[in-house]
Amino acid sequence: MQLQRTLKYPFHLEGIGLHTGNPASVAVWPGEVDSGVVFFRRDIERRKPIAAISKNVTSTRLSTGIGRDGVSILTIEHLMSSLYGLGIDNAVVEVDGPELPIMDGSAAPFVEAVVAAGIRRQEKTKRYLIIRRRVRAREGEAWAEFIPSRSFKVTCAIDFMHPIINDQEIAIEFNDAVYVKEICRARTFGFLKDVVDLRSKGFALGGSLGNAVVIDDFNVLNEEGLRYPDEFARHKLLDALGDLALLGAPVVGHFRSYRSGHTLNQRLVRTMLERRHIFDVVSAHETARMREMLVEPPAWSEAGALTFT
Numbered sequence: 001m002q003l004q005r006t007l008k009y010p011f012h013l014e015g016i017g018l019h020t021g022n023p024a025s026v027a028v029w030p031g032e033v034d035s036g037v038v039f040f041r042r043d044i045e046r047r048k049p050i051a052a053i054s055k056n057v058t059s060t061r062l063s064t065g066i067g068r069d070g071v072s073i074l075t076i077e078h079l080m081s082s083l084y085g086l087g088i089d090n091a092v093v094e095v096d097g098p099e100l101p102i103m104d105g106s107a108a109p110f111v112e113a114v115v116a117a118g119i120r121r122q123e124k125t126k127r128y129l130i131i132r133r134r135v136r137a138r139e140g141e142a143w144a145e146f147i148p149s150r151s152f153k154v155t156c157a158i159d160f161m162h163p164i165i166n167d168q169e170i171a172i173e174f175n176d177a178v179y180v181k182e183i184c185r186a187r188t189f190g191f192l193k194d195v196v197d198l199r200s201k202g203f204a205l206g207g208s209l210g211n212a213v214v215i216d217d218f219n220v221l222n223e224e225g226l227r228y229p230d231e232f233a234r235h236k237l238l239d240a241l242g243d244l245a246l247l248g249a250p251v252v253g254h255f256r257s258y259r260s261g262h263t264l265n266q267r268l269v270r271t272m273l274e275r276r277h278i279f280d281v282v283s284a285h286e287t288a289r290m291r292e293m294l295v296e297p298p299a300w301s302e303a304g305a306l307t308f309t
Contacts, residue, residue, distance in 0.1 A: 002126045002284035004089040006030045008118030015101025021205030024101040031090030033124045039073050039093045054246045054269045060262040074099040077242030082110035084245035085179035087300040105187035105211040115308040125284040128297050131253025133278045137268040142259040144268045149254035156237040157258045168233035175298050185227050186234035189213035252295045
């Protein structure tokens with residue numbers, strides 16, 4: 001039986017906002033059973049909770065942001081990816097401004113902090129969204145879709161028509177150990193030629209070689225190079241998991257995408273949730289029902305068994 005999970009202890013991280021360029025900090029606390037992931041702005045009086053769910057998405061331009069009553073929090077996807085990747089169902093996230101810190105541009109600092117804080121099992125079982133029928137969102141040549149699958153699989157393909165980022169694809173059968181080892185360290189990336197334009201529009205004001213892979217017409221400009229030969233596709237997969245986390249429950253199905261991003265990922269999430277016949281909601285204790293459906297949810301590591309090195 002798979003139980004819901006939260007943190008054993010809170011953690012705190014500080015850095016800079018990728019788009020605002022301002023100092024940013026985040027504190028993540030254990031959450032109550034069935035509460036999901038809930039954000040608060042510490043700098044706002046009479047603050048209200050902002051649930052990390054699709055209906056609260058307010059922005060998908062170069063990052064995923066959520067909001068409520070005019071209060072927004074940007075660039076949540078890397079933290080959400082780390083919580084989703086480690087099977088954390090419930091958490092309280094406090095941010096001291098409008099954006100989370102970008103850290104090194106990957107989810108690794110968040111994963112390391114979660115593993116150090118510890119994972120605690122709770123007294124109620126997880127629930128899963130079992131994909132029963134195909135659903136797709138498309139824009140031009142780009143698309144993202146769910147199709148039925150026995151387990152949770154993710155396949156992301158990209159093609160930026162660039163000598164370095166040309167026709168990459170990453171496919172995994174998901175579990176938390178694979179996420180920690182193969183996905184969480186992949187960094188966000190951008191093109192040098194776009195920097196001036198983005199900054200003139202108020203984006204990437206905090207971007208640097210310390211928190212992003214930067215590419216010119218032919219080369220990676222970071223001295224240390226890439227962490228993986230296909231780091232760009234891996235980061236797209238990392239981002240996709242952060243976006244899928246806004247479904248509010250883990251999925252059993254196959255997510256596939258081609259040249260997708262936050263906007264298309266969220267369109268797929270909304271489309272799926274609007275079409276209730278596409279998926280079933282099954283509690284982890286309904287093992288007989290899962291056997292009949294021929295599905296098997298991810299095998300989460302025991303609390304304390306995961307390591308980050």
